[in-house]
Amino acid sequence: MSSYDALVIGGGLVGCATANYLAQAGLSVALIEKGNINQEASGRNAGSLHFQIEHRQIHHAQDLDSELQYCVSLAQLAIASWREIETELETNVDLAMDGGLMLAETGEEVSLLEKKAKLESEQGLNVQLMDGDETRRLAPYLGEHIKGALFCPDEGHCNPRLLTPAVARQAEKNGVTLFTRCHVTDIRRANKSWRVTAELNSNNTNHETMSFEGSIIVNAAGAWAVNVGRMANVHLPIFPVALLINVTEKVSPLIHHLIQHVGRKLSMKQVEDGNVLIGGGWSARLPQQRGDWLSDSAELDINAVRGNLQTATDIAPMIKQLRLLRTWTGTTGVTPDQLPIVGEVSQAPGFYVAAGGSGFTYGPTYARLLCEMITRGEPSFPLTPYSPDRFSHMNMFMG
Amino acid sequence: MATRISKNVERGDTVNIAINGETICAYEGETLATVLLLQDRLAFYETASGHKRAPFCNMGACYECRVHVEHDGRRQWVLACMTTIQENMSVTTGLQLPVLGNTPDAS
Numbered sequence: 066m067s068s069y070d071a072l073v074i075g076g077g078l079v080g081c082a083t084a085n086y087l088a089q090a091g092l093s094v095a096l097i098e099k100g101n102i103n104q105e106a107s108g109r110n111a112g113s114l115h116f117q118i119e120h121r122q123i124h125h126a127q128d129l130d131s132e133l134q135y136c137v138s139l140a141q142l143a144i145a146s147w148r149e150i151e152t153e154l155e156t157n158v159d160l161a162m163d164g165g166l167m168l169a170e171t172g173e174e175v176s177l178l179e180k181k182a183k184l185e186s187e188q189g190l191n192v193q194l195m196d197g198d199e200t201r202r203l204a205p206y207l208g209e210h211i212k213g214a215l216f217c218p219d220e221g222h223c224n225p226r227l228l229t230p231a232v233a234r235q236a237e238k239n240g241v242t243l244f245t246r247c248h249v250t251d252i253r254r255a256n257k258s259w260r261v262t263a264e265l266n267s268n269n270t271n272h273e274t275m276s277f278e279g280s281i282i283v284n285a286a287g288a289w290a291v292n293v294g295r296m297a298n299v300h301l302p303i304f305p306v307a308l309l310i311n312v313t314e315k316v317s318p319l320i321h322h323l324i325q326h327v328g329r330k331l332s333m334k335q336v337e338d339g340n341v342l343i344g345g346g347w348s349a350r351l352p353q354q355r356g357d358w359l360s361d362s363a364e365l366d367i368n369a370v371r372g373n374l375q376t377a378t379d380i381a382p383m384i385k386q387l388r389l390l391r392t393w394t395g396t397t398g399v400t401p402d403q404l405p406i407v408g409e410v411s412q413a414p415g416f417y418v419a420a421g422g423s424g425f426t427y428g429p430t431y432a433r434l435l436c437e438m439i440t441r442g443e444p445s446f447p448l449t450p451y452s453p454d455r456f457s458h459m460n461m462f463m464g
Numbered sequence: 465m466a467t468r469i470s471k472n473v474e475r476g477d478t479v480n481i482a483i484n485g486e487t488i489c490a491y492e493g494e495t496l497a498t499v500l501l502l503q504d505r506l507a508f509y510e511t512a513s514g515h516k517r518a519p520f521c522n523m524g525a526c527y528e529c530r531v532h533v534e535h536d537g538r539r540q541w542v543l544a545c546m547t548t549i550q551e552n553m554s555v556t557t558g559l560q561l562p563v564l565g566n567t568p569d570a571s
Contacts, residue, residue, distance in 0.1 A: 206564070314527045317563045318512050339512055339561060383564055390527055 069095045069242075071281040071439070072261055074249055074293050076100075077107035078229045079419045080285030082432030085236035087283075090440045094241045095277055096233075097263055099248040103229035106287050109395025110425050111310045111344040112159075112222045113323055113332050114147060116140040117167055117192065117215065119403075123181050135450055137188035142446055143430045144219045150228075150429065154235055158227040159337040165220025165323035166195075166204060168380055169213045174328045178215045181327070185215075192217050206319055206383045220323045222334045225425065232429075247275065252282065252296040259297070259415060281439055283417045288398035289360060290406075290420035299413050300459040301406060303398040303421045307349040307363030310395070311373060313387040315339030324380070331376045341384060347373040349394040363394040398422065407431050407451040408438065412464025418453050466501045482554040496544035496555060497522060497529050507558045508544060516558070519545055532556045 069092075073084040076098030084096040098104075118136060144162075151160055169175045182194045193216045200214040201207050237243060244265065251262040261277040284301075286293040294301035320335035325345070332345040347370070349363035370392050378385045398421050400406060405421040417439060419431045431451075434444040476492030483503060490499045497519050500508065507516035509530045519529035522545045529544040534554040541562060544555075 314530075315511065315561055317561050319564050337513065386564060388527075390525075 066260075066276045066278055067095065069093045069277065069279045071095075071283060072097060072259065072277050072279040073241075073283040073285055074098075074261075075283075075285035075287060075290075075420075076102040076229075076233065076243070076245060077105055077285060077287050077424065078103075078232065078428035079107075079287070079424055079432055080283070081229055081232040081236050082429050083283050083285060083419060083435055084241045085232055085239055086433055086436035087439065088236060088239040088241045090436060092281075092440070094236075095279070096236065096241055096243050097247050097249055097261070097277070098243070098245045099267075101245050102233045102243070103226075106395050106397045106424060107229045107428070108225050109310070109393060110225050110397070111332055111334070111342045112225045112228075112336070112425065113165075113325075113334065114162065114219075114221045114223060114426050115165060115323065115325065115332075115423075116144060116190065116220055116426070117165065117217050117325070118181060118185055118190075123177060123184065132450065133184060134188050137185065137190045139427070139430065139446065140190060143427050146429050146433065147221075147223070150223075154231045156227075156231045158231055159224035160221070161223070161337075162219060162221035163321050164216055164218040165325060166200060166214040166216055167325045167327050168200070168207070168211055168331075169215075169327050170210060170380070171212065171328070175213045177327050178213060182215055190217065191219060204320070204322060204324070206381045208380055208382050211380060215327070216322075222323055222336070223425075224336065244275070249293060249296065252293070254297075254413075257415075281415050281417065283419060283435070283439075285419050287420050287424065288396045290398060290418060294410075294418070297413055297416055298463050299410050299416060300456070300463055301418060301420070301453065302401050302456055302459065303406065304400075305351055305358055305396050306399050307351040307394055307396045308344065309347050309349045309363075309365060309369060309373065309392055310342060310344035311370065311392045312390050313341040313343070313384070314390055316341070316387060319383075320381075326376070326380065329376050330373070331380065333377055333381070340390070341387060343373055343377045345373065345376070351396060360396075363396060365392055365394060397424070402455075405431065405451050406453045406456075407435055407448050408453055410453045410460065410464070411457060412460045465504050468502065479549050479551050481549050481552070484556055484558075490549055492549075494549055496531060496533070496542070496547045496549055496553075499549060500531070500544055500555070500557065505557050510558055510560050512560060521545070530561070532559050 071094045073096045084094045088094045185192045247263045247265045248267040249263045258280045263275045265273040284293045288305040290303045324333040330345040351363045352359045400421040407419045410416045437444040506518045517528045520526040524546045
Protein backbone atom coordinates (compact mmCIF):
# COMPACT_ATOMS: atom_id res chain seq x y z
CA MET A 66 0.00 0.00 0.00
CA SER A 67 1.46 3.38 -1.05
CA SER A 68 0.22 6.38 0.88
CA TYR A 69 -0.04 9.89 -0.51
CA ASP A 70 -1.88 13.05 0.51
CA ALA A 71 -3.67 13.18 -2.82
CA LEU A 72 -4.41 10.68 -5.58
CA VAL A 73 -5.11 12.28 -8.96
CA ILE A 74 -6.83 10.03 -11.50
CA GLY A 75 -6.29 11.04 -15.12
CA GLY A 76 -3.12 12.15 -16.92
CA GLY A 77 -4.64 14.83 -19.12
CA LEU A 78 -4.12 18.58 -18.80
CA VAL A 79 -6.43 18.99 -15.80
CA GLY A 80 -5.00 16.00 -13.93
CA CYS A 81 -1.35 16.91 -14.57
CA ALA A 82 -1.87 20.59 -13.73
CA THR A 83 -3.82 19.81 -10.53
CA ALA A 84 -1.15 17.31 -9.44
CA ASN A 85 1.54 19.89 -10.20
CA TYR A 86 -0.14 22.66 -8.17
CA LEU A 87 -0.88 20.29 -5.26
CA ALA A 88 2.78 19.22 -5.18
CA GLN A 89 3.89 22.88 -5.31
CA ALA A 90 1.66 23.45 -2.28
CA GLY A 91 3.60 20.76 -0.42
CA LEU A 92 1.30 17.72 -0.75
CA SER A 93 2.58 14.27 -1.67
CA VAL A 94 0.80 13.34 -4.89
CA ALA A 95 0.39 10.24 -7.05
CA LEU A 96 -1.05 10.65 -10.54
CA ILE A 97 -2.66 7.50 -11.94
CA GLU A 98 -3.31 7.30 -15.69
CA LYS A 99 -4.84 4.29 -17.46
CA GLY A 100 -2.93 4.90 -20.71
CA ASN A 101 -0.26 7.46 -21.38
CA ILE A 102 0.04 11.12 -20.41
CA ASN A 103 -1.86 13.37 -22.85
CA GLN A 104 -3.29 10.42 -24.77
CA GLU A 105 -6.93 11.51 -24.90
CA ALA A 106 -8.79 14.83 -25.33
CA SER A 107 -5.97 16.99 -23.88
CA GLY A 108 -3.67 15.87 -26.68
CA ARG A 109 -6.26 15.46 -29.41
CA ASN A 110 -8.18 18.73 -29.29
CA ALA A 111 -7.33 21.50 -31.74
CA GLY A 112 -5.72 23.79 -29.15
CA SER A 113 -8.18 26.69 -29.44
CA LEU A 114 -8.10 29.32 -26.72
CA HIS A 115 -11.63 30.72 -26.94
CA PHE A 116 -12.97 33.28 -24.53
CA GLN A 117 -16.02 34.72 -26.28
CA ILE A 118 -19.41 33.81 -24.88
CA GLU A 119 -20.99 30.72 -26.37
CA HIS A 120 -23.99 30.64 -28.58
CA ARG A 121 -26.63 29.23 -26.24
CA GLN A 122 -25.82 31.90 -23.65
CA ILE A 123 -26.72 34.71 -26.04
CA HIS A 124 -30.17 33.31 -26.74
CA HIS A 125 -31.03 33.12 -23.05
CA ALA A 126 -29.13 36.20 -21.95
CA GLN A 127 -31.89 37.61 -19.73
CA ASP A 128 -32.12 34.45 -17.64
CA LEU A 129 -28.39 34.03 -17.53
CA ASP A 130 -27.20 37.47 -16.48
CA SER A 131 -25.28 36.26 -13.43
CA GLU A 132 -23.94 33.23 -15.30
CA LEU A 133 -22.60 35.52 -18.05
CA GLN A 134 -20.91 37.75 -15.54
CA TYR A 135 -19.34 34.68 -13.93
CA CYS A 136 -18.15 33.28 -17.28
CA VAL A 137 -16.55 36.55 -18.33
CA SER A 138 -14.74 36.90 -14.99
CA LEU A 139 -13.46 33.35 -15.29
CA ALA A 140 -12.40 34.04 -18.90
CA GLN A 141 -10.33 36.98 -17.64
CA LEU A 142 -8.62 34.71 -15.09
CA ALA A 143 -7.90 32.17 -17.82
CA ILE A 144 -6.52 34.88 -20.15
CA ALA A 145 -4.13 36.04 -17.41
CA SER A 146 -3.04 32.46 -16.74
CA TRP A 147 -2.34 31.75 -20.44
CA ARG A 148 -0.26 34.92 -20.74
CA GLU A 149 2.01 33.52 -18.02
CA ILE A 150 2.03 29.86 -19.00
CA GLU A 151 5.28 29.71 -20.96
CA THR A 152 7.11 31.54 -18.17
CA GLU A 153 5.51 29.28 -15.58
CA LEU A 154 6.42 26.10 -17.47
CA GLU A 155 9.81 27.48 -18.55
CA THR A 156 9.27 26.13 -22.04
CA ASN A 157 7.73 26.93 -25.41
CA VAL A 158 4.26 25.48 -26.05
CA ASP A 159 3.58 27.28 -29.39
CA LEU A 160 1.38 29.81 -27.61
CA ALA A 161 -0.23 32.39 -29.92
CA MET A 162 -2.62 34.97 -28.50
CA ASP A 163 -3.04 37.24 -31.51
CA GLY A 164 -6.80 37.36 -31.31
CA GLY A 165 -9.84 35.48 -32.51
CA LEU A 166 -12.58 36.36 -34.99
CA MET A 167 -16.12 35.09 -34.67
CA LEU A 168 -17.60 35.46 -38.14
CA ALA A 169 -21.06 36.33 -39.43
CA GLU A 170 -22.24 35.53 -42.98
CA THR A 171 -25.86 36.73 -42.80
CA GLY A 172 -27.66 39.82 -41.55
CA GLU A 173 -29.22 37.74 -38.81
CA GLU A 174 -25.81 36.59 -37.67
CA VAL A 175 -24.58 40.18 -37.62
CA SER A 176 -27.48 41.08 -35.30
CA LEU A 177 -26.49 38.17 -33.10
CA LEU A 178 -22.90 39.44 -32.97
CA GLU A 179 -24.12 42.96 -32.10
CA LYS A 180 -26.15 41.56 -29.23
CA LYS A 181 -23.20 39.47 -28.12
CA ALA A 182 -20.77 42.39 -28.35
CA LYS A 183 -23.03 44.50 -26.14
CA LEU A 184 -23.34 41.77 -23.49
CA GLU A 185 -19.65 40.98 -23.47
CA SER A 186 -18.55 44.61 -23.32
CA GLU A 187 -20.96 45.23 -20.44
CA GLN A 188 -19.36 42.34 -18.56
CA GLY A 189 -15.87 43.65 -19.27
CA LEU A 190 -14.60 41.31 -21.98
CA ASN A 191 -12.43 43.01 -24.57
CA VAL A 192 -14.28 42.60 -27.91
CA GLN A 193 -14.54 44.75 -31.03
CA LEU A 194 -17.33 44.57 -33.58
CA MET A 195 -16.09 44.79 -37.18
CA ASP A 196 -17.87 45.14 -40.50
CA GLY A 197 -16.99 42.99 -43.53
CA ASP A 198 -14.23 45.26 -44.84
CA GLU A 199 -12.61 45.70 -41.43
CA THR A 200 -12.70 41.92 -40.97
CA ARG A 201 -11.05 41.33 -44.37
CA ARG A 202 -8.37 43.92 -43.63
CA LEU A 203 -7.42 41.76 -40.63
CA ALA A 204 -7.95 38.47 -42.49
CA PRO A 205 -7.67 39.05 -46.26
CA TYR A 206 -8.25 35.38 -47.10
CA LEU A 207 -11.90 35.57 -46.00
CA GLY A 208 -14.62 35.58 -48.65
CA GLU A 209 -16.27 38.76 -49.92
CA HIS A 210 -19.59 37.65 -48.45
CA ILE A 211 -18.40 37.74 -44.84
CA LYS A 212 -20.57 40.46 -43.33
CA GLY A 213 -18.70 41.07 -40.12
CA ALA A 214 -16.96 39.62 -37.09
CA LEU A 215 -16.47 40.01 -33.41
CA PHE A 216 -12.77 40.31 -32.60
CA CYS A 217 -11.44 39.27 -29.21
CA PRO A 218 -7.74 40.23 -29.02
CA ASP A 219 -6.97 37.73 -26.25
CA GLU A 220 -8.02 34.60 -28.14
CA GLY A 221 -5.57 32.31 -29.90
CA HIS A 222 -4.18 28.81 -29.73
CA CYS A 223 -1.59 26.60 -28.12
CA ASN A 224 -0.06 23.26 -29.14
CA PRO A 225 -1.84 20.38 -27.32
CA ARG A 226 1.03 18.02 -28.18
CA LEU A 227 3.41 20.22 -26.17
CA LEU A 228 1.35 21.62 -23.31
CA THR A 229 0.35 18.64 -21.15
CA PRO A 230 3.71 16.83 -21.48
CA ALA A 231 5.38 20.06 -20.30
CA VAL A 232 3.01 20.27 -17.31
CA ALA A 233 3.63 16.58 -16.51
CA ARG A 234 7.40 17.12 -16.61
CA GLN A 235 7.07 20.02 -14.20
CA ALA A 236 4.78 17.96 -11.93
CA GLU A 237 7.41 15.22 -11.79
CA LYS A 238 10.09 17.79 -10.99
CA ASN A 239 7.90 19.01 -8.14
CA GLY A 240 7.70 15.50 -6.71
CA VAL A 241 4.54 14.03 -8.23
CA THR A 242 4.85 10.28 -8.82
CA LEU A 243 3.38 9.38 -12.21
CA PHE A 244 1.86 5.93 -12.75
CA THR A 245 1.03 5.41 -16.43
CA ARG A 246 -0.63 2.33 -17.97
CA CYS A 247 -2.17 1.99 -14.53
CA HIS A 248 -5.90 1.36 -14.70
CA VAL A 249 -7.94 2.15 -11.58
CA THR A 250 -10.27 -0.77 -10.85
CA ASP A 251 -11.73 0.05 -7.44
CA ILE A 252 -12.16 3.03 -5.10
CA ARG A 253 -13.34 2.59 -1.52
CA ARG A 254 -13.59 4.69 1.60
CA ALA A 255 -11.63 3.38 4.60
CA ASN A 256 -12.09 5.47 7.72
CA LYS A 257 -11.13 8.99 6.66
CA SER A 258 -9.13 8.07 3.62
CA TRP A 259 -9.68 6.55 0.23
CA ARG A 260 -8.24 3.29 -1.00
CA VAL A 261 -7.63 2.91 -4.69
CA THR A 262 -6.80 -0.38 -6.38
CA ALA A 263 -5.25 -0.29 -9.83
CA GLU A 264 -3.77 -2.66 -12.37
CA LEU A 265 -0.35 -1.71 -13.69
CA ASN A 266 0.13 -2.80 -17.34
CA SER A 267 -3.45 -4.03 -17.31
CA ASN A 268 -3.16 -5.14 -20.95
CA ASN A 269 -0.41 -7.62 -20.15
CA THR A 270 -1.16 -11.04 -18.75
CA ASN A 271 1.41 -10.52 -16.01
CA HIS A 272 -0.07 -7.28 -14.76
CA GLU A 273 0.60 -6.10 -11.25
CA THR A 274 -2.07 -5.03 -8.76
CA MET A 275 -1.28 -1.83 -6.90
CA SER A 276 -2.90 -0.24 -3.86
CA PHE A 277 -2.90 3.43 -3.02
CA GLU A 278 -4.20 5.34 -0.04
CA GLY A 279 -4.93 9.04 0.26
CA SER A 280 -7.35 11.39 1.98
CA ILE A 281 -8.00 13.27 -1.28
CA ILE A 282 -9.02 11.94 -4.66
CA VAL A 283 -9.15 14.14 -7.72
CA ASN A 284 -11.23 12.66 -10.53
CA ALA A 285 -9.76 14.25 -13.66
CA ALA A 286 -10.68 11.42 -16.00
CA GLY A 287 -12.30 13.70 -18.58
CA ALA A 288 -14.88 11.96 -20.77
CA TRP A 289 -14.50 8.85 -18.58
CA ALA A 290 -14.94 10.65 -15.24
CA VAL A 291 -18.32 8.96 -14.89
CA ASN A 292 -16.59 5.56 -14.62
CA VAL A 293 -14.20 6.80 -11.93
CA GLY A 294 -17.17 8.29 -10.07
CA ARG A 295 -19.03 5.00 -10.28
CA MET A 296 -16.13 3.18 -8.58
CA ALA A 297 -16.51 5.57 -5.63
CA ASN A 298 -20.29 5.07 -5.65
CA VAL A 299 -20.89 8.59 -6.98
CA HIS A 300 -23.03 9.52 -10.00
CA LEU A 301 -21.55 12.18 -12.27
CA PRO A 302 -23.54 13.34 -15.30
CA ILE A 303 -20.70 13.54 -17.82
CA PHE A 304 -21.35 12.13 -21.28
CA PRO A 305 -18.64 11.28 -23.81
CA VAL A 306 -18.81 13.12 -27.15
CA ALA A 307 -16.50 12.18 -30.00
CA LEU A 308 -15.37 14.93 -32.37
CA LEU A 309 -13.07 15.20 -35.36
CA ILE A 310 -10.31 17.56 -36.47
CA ASN A 311 -8.74 17.98 -39.91
CA VAL A 312 -5.20 19.06 -40.67
CA THR A 313 -3.98 20.36 -44.03
CA GLU A 314 -0.54 20.45 -45.56
CA LYS A 315 1.75 23.28 -44.48
CA VAL A 316 1.73 26.64 -46.14
CA SER A 317 3.36 30.01 -45.46
CA PRO A 318 1.80 32.05 -42.64
CA LEU A 319 -1.67 33.15 -43.76
CA ILE A 320 -4.18 32.77 -40.92
CA HIS A 321 -3.03 34.73 -37.90
CA HIS A 322 -6.14 34.42 -35.73
CA LEU A 323 -8.43 31.84 -34.24
CA ILE A 324 -11.41 31.71 -36.61
CA GLN A 325 -14.85 30.75 -35.33
CA HIS A 326 -18.35 31.23 -36.69
CA VAL A 327 -21.36 32.52 -34.78
CA GLY A 328 -23.86 30.41 -36.73
CA ARG A 329 -21.96 27.40 -38.04
CA LYS A 330 -19.72 24.75 -36.53
CA LEU A 331 -16.19 25.94 -37.31
CA SER A 332 -12.86 26.50 -35.67
CA MET A 333 -9.84 27.18 -37.81
CA LYS A 334 -6.28 28.21 -37.13
CA GLN A 335 -2.83 27.93 -38.63
CA VAL A 336 -0.25 26.40 -36.33
CA GLU A 337 3.40 27.31 -35.90
CA ASP A 338 4.53 24.70 -38.47
CA GLY A 339 2.16 26.11 -41.12
CA ASN A 340 -0.59 23.45 -41.11
CA VAL A 341 -4.19 24.64 -40.97
CA LEU A 342 -6.35 22.88 -38.36
CA ILE A 343 -10.05 22.72 -39.13
CA GLY A 344 -12.58 21.54 -36.57
CA GLY A 345 -15.37 23.11 -34.60
CA GLY A 346 -17.55 20.37 -33.15
CA TRP A 347 -18.22 17.97 -36.03
CA SER A 348 -19.05 14.58 -34.63
CA ALA A 349 -17.44 11.18 -34.92
CA ARG A 350 -18.98 7.92 -33.78
CA LEU A 351 -17.88 6.43 -30.50
CA PRO A 352 -17.83 2.63 -30.55
CA GLN A 353 -20.18 0.84 -28.17
CA GLN A 354 -20.82 -2.72 -27.14
CA ARG A 355 -24.23 -3.78 -25.86
CA GLY A 356 -24.94 -0.17 -24.98
CA ASP A 357 -21.72 0.49 -23.08
CA TRP A 358 -19.25 2.94 -24.53
CA LEU A 359 -15.86 1.53 -25.39
CA SER A 360 -12.96 3.86 -24.77
CA ASP A 361 -11.42 3.03 -28.16
CA SER A 362 -10.92 5.68 -30.80
CA ALA A 363 -14.08 6.98 -32.43
CA GLU A 364 -14.87 6.24 -36.06
CA LEU A 365 -14.86 8.95 -38.70
CA ASP A 366 -18.00 9.95 -40.52
CA ILE A 367 -16.95 11.07 -44.00
CA ASN A 368 -20.02 13.31 -44.30
CA ALA A 369 -18.98 15.16 -41.17
CA VAL A 370 -15.48 15.59 -42.61
CA ARG A 371 -17.01 16.99 -45.83
CA GLY A 372 -19.35 19.28 -43.90
CA ASN A 373 -16.50 20.61 -41.80
CA LEU A 374 -14.24 21.29 -44.80
CA GLN A 375 -17.13 22.80 -46.78
CA THR A 376 -17.79 25.25 -43.95
CA ALA A 377 -14.11 26.22 -43.90
CA THR A 378 -13.85 26.70 -47.68
CA ASP A 379 -17.15 28.64 -47.73
CA ILE A 380 -15.72 31.29 -45.45
CA ALA A 381 -12.14 31.17 -46.81
CA PRO A 382 -12.32 29.99 -50.47
CA MET A 383 -8.55 30.29 -50.84
CA ILE A 384 -7.89 27.26 -48.65
CA LYS A 385 -9.51 25.01 -51.28
CA GLN A 386 -6.00 24.87 -52.75
CA LEU A 387 -4.72 23.07 -49.67
CA ARG A 388 -4.62 19.31 -49.49
CA LEU A 389 -5.98 17.48 -46.49
CA LEU A 390 -3.30 15.47 -44.69
CA ARG A 391 -5.26 13.70 -41.98
CA THR A 392 -8.42 13.68 -39.93
CA TRP A 393 -8.36 12.43 -36.37
CA THR A 394 -10.89 11.97 -33.61
CA GLY A 395 -10.94 12.59 -29.89
CA THR A 396 -13.47 12.24 -27.12
CA THR A 397 -14.51 15.03 -24.81
CA GLY A 398 -17.11 15.04 -22.04
CA VAL A 399 -20.23 17.20 -21.78
CA THR A 400 -22.64 17.81 -18.91
CA PRO A 401 -26.44 18.39 -18.98
CA ASP A 402 -26.05 22.17 -18.44
CA GLN A 403 -22.86 22.45 -20.55
CA LEU A 404 -20.94 23.76 -17.56
CA PRO A 405 -17.97 21.81 -16.21
CA ILE A 406 -18.03 19.96 -12.90
CA VAL A 407 -15.31 21.29 -10.60
CA GLY A 408 -15.29 20.82 -6.84
CA GLU A 409 -15.93 18.39 -4.00
CA VAL A 410 -18.84 15.91 -3.93
CA SER A 411 -20.62 16.55 -0.59
CA GLN A 412 -21.79 12.95 -0.24
CA ALA A 413 -18.21 11.72 -0.66
CA PRO A 414 -15.92 13.99 1.39
CA GLY A 415 -12.43 14.19 -0.07
CA PHE A 416 -13.65 13.18 -3.53
CA TYR A 417 -13.05 16.06 -5.94
CA VAL A 418 -13.96 16.28 -9.61
CA ALA A 419 -12.59 18.44 -12.40
CA ALA A 420 -14.06 17.39 -15.74
CA GLY A 421 -16.75 18.07 -18.27
CA GLY A 422 -15.98 20.77 -20.76
CA SER A 423 -13.62 23.43 -22.16
CA GLY A 424 -10.82 21.51 -20.47
CA PHE A 425 -8.12 22.94 -22.72
CA THR A 426 -8.84 26.68 -22.58
CA TYR A 427 -9.83 26.49 -18.91
CA GLY A 428 -7.86 23.42 -17.75
CA PRO A 429 -4.98 25.27 -16.08
CA THR A 430 -7.44 27.65 -14.37
CA TYR A 431 -9.70 24.85 -13.05
CA ALA A 432 -6.58 23.08 -11.77
CA ARG A 433 -5.29 26.12 -9.91
CA LEU A 434 -8.67 26.92 -8.32
CA LEU A 435 -9.29 23.29 -7.37
CA CYS A 436 -5.86 23.13 -5.75
CA GLU A 437 -6.70 26.26 -3.73
CA MET A 438 -9.99 24.69 -2.69
CA ILE A 439 -8.20 21.53 -1.52
CA THR A 440 -5.29 23.20 0.25
CA ARG A 441 -6.97 26.33 1.67
CA GLY A 442 -10.60 25.27 1.82
CA GLU A 443 -11.66 28.19 -0.37
CA PRO A 444 -10.55 29.07 -3.90
CA SER A 445 -9.49 32.67 -4.70
CA PHE A 446 -12.33 32.78 -7.25
CA PRO A 447 -15.58 30.97 -6.43
CA LEU A 448 -16.29 27.70 -8.19
CA THR A 449 -19.87 27.52 -6.85
CA PRO A 450 -21.64 27.50 -10.25
CA TYR A 451 -19.50 24.53 -11.28
CA SER A 452 -19.93 22.56 -8.04
CA PRO A 453 -20.81 18.87 -8.46
CA ASP A 454 -23.43 19.53 -5.78
CA ARG A 455 -25.77 21.08 -8.37
CA PHE A 456 -26.41 17.45 -9.25
CA SER A 457 -26.53 16.29 -5.60
CA HIS A 458 -30.05 14.91 -6.02
CA MET A 459 -28.46 12.21 -8.16
CA ASN A 460 -26.29 11.19 -5.23
CA MET A 461 -28.97 11.31 -2.54
CA PHE A 462 -28.69 7.55 -2.08
CA MET A 463 -25.04 7.26 -3.11
CA GLY A 464 -21.66 8.18 -1.65
CA MET B 465 25.18 8.76 -47.86
CA ALA B 466 22.67 6.79 -49.93
CA THR B 467 23.96 4.78 -52.93
CA ARG B 468 22.30 2.81 -55.71
CA ILE B 469 22.51 -0.95 -55.39
CA SER B 470 24.14 -2.34 -58.52
CA LYS B 471 24.26 -6.10 -58.11
CA ASN B 472 21.66 -7.86 -60.30
CA VAL B 473 19.98 -4.58 -61.22
CA GLU B 474 19.26 -3.61 -64.80
CA ARG B 475 18.70 0.12 -65.11
CA GLY B 476 16.58 1.85 -67.71
CA ASP B 477 17.66 4.78 -69.85
CA THR B 478 19.45 7.71 -68.30
CA VAL B 479 17.46 10.87 -67.57
CA ASN B 480 19.00 14.30 -67.05
CA ILE B 481 17.47 16.65 -64.54
CA ALA B 482 18.69 19.89 -62.99
CA ILE B 483 18.89 20.16 -59.22
CA ASN B 484 19.37 23.75 -58.10
CA GLY B 485 20.93 24.47 -61.50
CA GLU B 486 23.31 21.52 -61.49
CA THR B 487 22.69 18.80 -64.12
CA ILE B 488 22.42 15.33 -62.64
CA CYS B 489 22.19 12.07 -64.51
CA ALA B 490 19.70 9.59 -63.08
CA TYR B 491 17.66 6.68 -64.38
CA GLU B 492 14.21 6.25 -65.81
CA GLY B 493 11.62 5.27 -63.22
CA GLU B 494 13.40 6.88 -60.25
CA THR B 495 11.52 9.39 -58.12
CA LEU B 496 12.72 12.89 -57.37
CA ALA B 497 13.11 11.92 -53.72
CA THR B 498 15.40 9.05 -54.68
CA VAL B 499 17.60 11.29 -56.77
CA LEU B 500 17.75 14.04 -54.15
CA LEU B 501 18.64 11.57 -51.39
CA LEU B 502 21.35 10.06 -53.64
CA GLN B 503 22.78 13.57 -54.01
CA ASP B 504 22.73 13.95 -50.22
CA ARG B 505 20.42 16.93 -50.56
CA LEU B 506 18.36 16.42 -47.43
CA ALA B 507 16.83 19.87 -47.01
CA PHE B 508 13.86 19.50 -49.35
CA TYR B 509 12.08 22.66 -48.23
CA GLU B 510 12.15 25.14 -45.37
CA THR B 511 9.35 26.17 -42.99
CA ALA B 512 8.44 29.81 -42.49
CA SER B 513 10.35 29.74 -39.20
CA GLY B 514 13.45 28.57 -41.09
CA HIS B 515 13.48 24.88 -40.20
CA LYS B 516 14.81 22.56 -42.88
CA ARG B 517 12.57 19.58 -43.65
CA ALA B 518 13.35 16.14 -45.09
CA PRO B 519 11.16 13.23 -46.20
CA PHE B 520 9.89 10.94 -43.49
CA CYS B 521 7.54 8.37 -45.02
CA ASN B 522 8.56 8.09 -48.72
CA MET B 523 4.99 7.09 -49.57
CA GLY B 524 3.05 10.32 -50.01
CA ALA B 525 1.63 10.67 -46.53
CA CYS B 526 3.90 12.98 -44.53
CA TYR B 527 4.19 15.86 -47.02
CA GLU B 528 7.70 16.60 -45.78
CA CYS B 529 9.41 16.09 -49.18
CA ARG B 530 7.93 19.01 -51.06
CA VAL B 531 10.13 20.64 -53.71
CA HIS B 532 9.53 23.17 -56.43
CA VAL B 533 9.65 21.86 -59.99
CA GLU B 534 9.75 23.50 -63.42
CA HIS B 535 9.00 21.28 -66.39
CA ASP B 536 7.55 21.91 -69.85
CA GLY B 537 6.78 25.50 -68.91
CA ARG B 538 4.86 24.49 -65.78
CA ARG B 539 6.00 25.53 -62.33
CA GLN B 540 4.61 23.72 -59.31
CA TRP B 541 5.22 22.33 -55.86
CA VAL B 542 5.23 18.53 -55.82
CA LEU B 543 5.78 15.67 -53.43
CA ALA B 544 9.26 14.45 -54.40
CA CYS B 545 8.52 10.88 -53.33
CA MET B 546 5.45 10.68 -55.60
CA THR B 547 7.04 12.32 -58.66
CA THR B 548 8.85 10.28 -61.29
CA ILE B 549 11.72 12.16 -62.89
CA GLN B 550 11.43 13.31 -66.50
CA GLU B 551 14.04 14.61 -68.92
CA ASN B 552 14.89 18.30 -68.38
CA MET B 553 13.00 18.64 -65.14
CA SER B 554 14.39 21.48 -63.08
CA VAL B 555 14.13 21.12 -59.31
CA THR B 556 14.74 23.71 -56.61
CA THR B 557 15.18 22.55 -53.04
CA GLY B 558 15.33 24.42 -49.74
CA LEU B 559 12.67 26.99 -50.66
CA GLN B 560 10.07 28.25 -48.23
CA LEU B 561 6.54 27.05 -48.83
CA PRO B 562 4.39 29.15 -51.16
CA VAL B 563 2.16 31.96 -50.03
CA LEU B 564 -1.36 30.76 -50.73
CA GLY B 565 -3.21 32.37 -53.61
CA ASN B 566 -0.45 34.67 -54.85
CA THR B 567 0.41 32.75 -57.99
CA PRO B 568 -1.69 30.21 -59.88
CA ASP B 569 1.00 27.55 -59.51
CA ALA B 570 1.41 28.00 -55.77
CA SER B 571 -0.50 24.94 -54.70
